[in-house]
């Protein structure tokens with residue numbers, strides 16, 4: 143691995159992951175000067191630079207040591223791990239990032255009498271993920287022909303080039319539009335922070351550790367809500383029992399109303415309307431749910 147004193151992160155140049163990845167890095171306190179070719183962005187402040195590339199190239203760039211980290215879909219990372227030469231495939235998921243959620247699924251024409259994966263025996267499957275599909279078929283001892291296509295996989299059955307497909311699905315709308323039916327999920331995917339199994343031992347290692355800590359803070363904050371409410375001491379136990387995520391609430395007295403308290407609780411995750419309504423029924427009033435901007439314990 144080459145030695146460098148600046149950390150280099152690869153992310154998608156333009157696509158579904160670009161905006162949320164950029165937003166995440168900004169929240170981690172990183173900012174970049176955009177260069178004219180927009181491929182390499184020099185980091186201002188912290189010694190962290192950005193490389194903007196096609197998402198498919200990200201695992202390879204990390205494996206070759208060109209970049210130290212990458213923000214990429216688990217689908218792309220897993221495909222690389224299954225198809226790259228073993229000495230290159232030594233990458234790991236350092237963090238899951240909570241955006242770019244989708245699944246890699248088998249889909250078949252609606253009129254096909256699908257009775258489970260065995261139905262695929264002897265058929266052909268079009269996909270951009272031959273590694274993941276091949277692995278899935280092999281585990282089930284199914285012999286099917288895997289046809290690798292770079293894009294427009296969903297029209298292959300209608301064109302007669304394949305009997306079934308395996309592609310990324312989010313809402314399922316594209317499948318329905320192409321008269322396809324989702325049958326099996328091969329992989330649940332989201333964006334991940336990918337890195338080498340062996341982290342760099344020079345200054346980059348320290349920066350990486352710092353970045354991971356900030357990232358954990360950002361992810362925790364993003365999923366936290368501050369719940370404020372008023373209740374009576376008599377209802378306190380019941381109300382506290384219903385707080386989502388089981389937080390330890392802080393209680394404040396209210397001047398002139400000795401039997402009333404103001405409760406403040408940091409909830410891990412969303413607080414739904416249904417949960418609020420149940421807490422209200424248990425005796426709470428004046429409820430407020432607030433997003434958390436920064437947290438430092």
Ligand code: ATP
Pocket residue numbers: 154155156157158159195196197198214215216217218242243244310311312313331332333
């Ligand atoms: P590039 O030009 O960088 O190769 P791309 O066309 O391969 O772009 P996008 O369509 O931008 O990539 O998708 C990037 C990633 O977003 C996917 O690899 C996947 O992890 C995630 N993703 C989330 N939802 C979907 C979806 N409905 N279809 C495709 N990808 C999705």
Ligand code: MG
Pocket residue numbers: 196197198
């Ligand atoms: Mg791509």
